Amino acid sequence: MNIQRWMSQQFFSFYITWGVFLPYWTGWMIYTKGITISQASLIMSLGLTIRGLSTLFAFPYLAEKLSSKTLVNAMAIGTFITILCYIPADSYSSLLAVTLLLNIFYPTLMPALDSAAGVLVQNKQLRDYGKSRSWGSIGFVAAGMILTFFTGALGDIVILWALILSTMIFMCLGFVKTPDILSQKPQAIQTDKAKLNLFSIKHIGLVLIIVILLQAAHASYYSYGYIYLLDINAPKYLIGLILNIAVIAEIIFFSIADTAFRKYSVGALLALAALGSTVRWGLIYAFPNVIMFCVAQTLHAFSFAMAHYAFMKYLVKNIPHSQIAKAQGIYSALALSWSTAVFTIFGGYLYEIEPRYAFIGMIICTVPALFLALIYRRLDH
Numbered sequence: 001m002n003i004q005r006w007m008s009q010q011f012f013s014f015y016i017t018w019g020v021f022l023p024y025w026t027g028w029m030i031y032t033k034g035i036t037i038s039q040a041s042l043i044m045s046l047g048l049t050i051r052g053l054s055t056l057f058a059f060p061y062l063a064e065k066l067s068s069k070t071l072v073n074a075m076a077i078g079t080f081i082t083i084l085c086y087i088p089a090d091s092y093s094s095l096l097a098v099t100l101l102l103n104i105f106y107p108t109l110m111p112a113l114d115s116a117a118g119v120l121v122q123n124k125q126l127r128d129y130g131k132s133r134s135w136g137s138i139g140f141v142a143a144g145m146i147l148t149f150f151t152g153a154l155g156d157i158v159i160l161w162a163l164i165l166s167t168m169i170f171m172c173l174g175f176v177k178t179p180d181i182l183s184q185k186p187q188a189i190q191t192d193k194a195k196l197n198l199f200s201i202k203h204i205g206l207v208l209i210i211v212i213l214l215q216a217a218h219a220s221y222y223s224y225g226y227i228y229l230l231d232i233n234a235p236k237y238l239i240g241l242i243l244n245i246a247v248i249a250e251i252i253f254f255s256i257a258d259t260a261f262r263k264y265s266v267g268a269l270l271a272l273a274a275l276g277s278t279v280r281w282g283l284i285y286a287f288p289n290v291i292m293f294c295v296a297q298t299l300h301a302f303s304f305a306m307a308h309y310a311f312m313k314y315l316v317k318n319i320p321h322s323q324i325a326k327a328q329g330i331y332s333a334l335a336l337s338w339s340t341a342v343f344t345i346f347g348g349y350l351y352e353i354e355p356r357y358a359f360i361g362m363i364i365c366t367v368p369a370l371f372l373a374l375i376y377r378r379l380d381h
Contacts, residue, residue: 003125003179004132007117011136013170014109019143020163021106024151028159029095039092043099048341050103056333059108063325068116068182069174075112076171078105083164107337111328114312116182118324121316123181127258129312134254141247148240186322198323206376207314208330210270213369214307216339217277220347220358231355234290242293246300253301257309266317267377269310274370276302278363285360303366 029040062071082102089098117133120126143166150158199205229239261269280299283292311331319327343365350357 001177001179003120004127006177006179007120007126007132008135009173010113010116011132012139013166013173014113015136015139016143017163017166017170018110019140020147020159020166023144024147024156024159025163028156031156032160033090033095035092035095043092043096045341046096047099047103048337050100051107052333052337052341054104054108055111055329055337057329058104059111059332060326060329062108063112063115063329064186064322067185068112068119069178070183072109072112072116073171073174075105075108076167076174079109080164080167080171082106083160083167086160107332110336111325111332115325115328118312118315118319118328119181119321120179122321122324125179125181129316130254130257130309133309134251137247137251137254141244141251144240144244198319198326201318201323203376203379204314204318204327206372206379207266207270207311208334210274210369210372210376211307211311211331212335212339213365213372214270214273214277214303215335216343217281217362217365217369218304219340219343220281220351220362222340223344224347224351224355224358228284228351228355228358229290229293232288232290232293234293242290242297245294245297246304249298249301250305253305254309257305261306261309265377265380266310266314267373267380269306269313270373271370271377273302273307273310274366274373276306278366278370281359281362281366285356288356 026040026044029035029043030037035043062074066074079102082098082105085098085101086095089095117126117129121129126132143162147159147162150162225243226239229242230236234242264272276299280296280303283296283299286292315324315327343362347358347361350361
């Protein structure tokens, strides 16, 4: 089988579902289920907390017991069944319960797919991680573009059915032929020492701190980017396109990363990511206009994509097969969930003072990350 194509297909089909859920789900609950903005925000925040717990504890534990194929299929089935429970859920309490349950299953699919890709790269079955991952970003953009058309024509009710359909397709694809190594159960870890050896791996603590800081720096952009564009008088019909510039930059980066950055060290990539992130938030602060915001969007290739790629490169190079899921769980929980939640609160406080402060405030993450990346680069050499 063509493993490169198989991995690309998995990323593409999953991120189509994520492209429906992430941008639209809060609005769907507000406009179709009739809850308030504050209720929806609380539901999503509590869901983010459960997401962190699930990826930090449940995912690594299950990854030690189940094959990658079984784990992905089980989480996909759990996700699909839980999403169906949204159909009868009409009260605040029922929506909260379903969302908390969903965040046990759904977010684990992201580190599960990255872990599978890491195993395939380590075993030299997947040549270019970046090219496959770029198809995930393409799926995310495609979902947003298609859904924008249908919501405009049919209303927000189609958001639920789009998520159900896309999740069902992803679930069904899990039962097609899978690379043999992903169907194998992980070897039993025999000693307590082996179970605890993740943080004995060279420099892993330092690398995790750097990527946590770099991903946390996106908190204000994720939460307040849309309303900031309204504040600086961006044409409302162009806001979706402006926000997608970041994802397009991400796609371009991932498509060329394996070739263009193959010889770069992890430390150099992390330093470049931190520098690009610092410049990105600085531009938004210094030039509060739509054109410079668009220019800053292209730096998403550095602030997010390069940081993620650098972590995957470190993982493949330094972390043994048995510990990949645990490392991915920590990364997903701390870098992609909890740190973002914490700095969203910080960014919200700054936004109320002055909208631009919410973005320049993120250099509290990126500047330390830059210095730590340079230290790591020297230590790694």
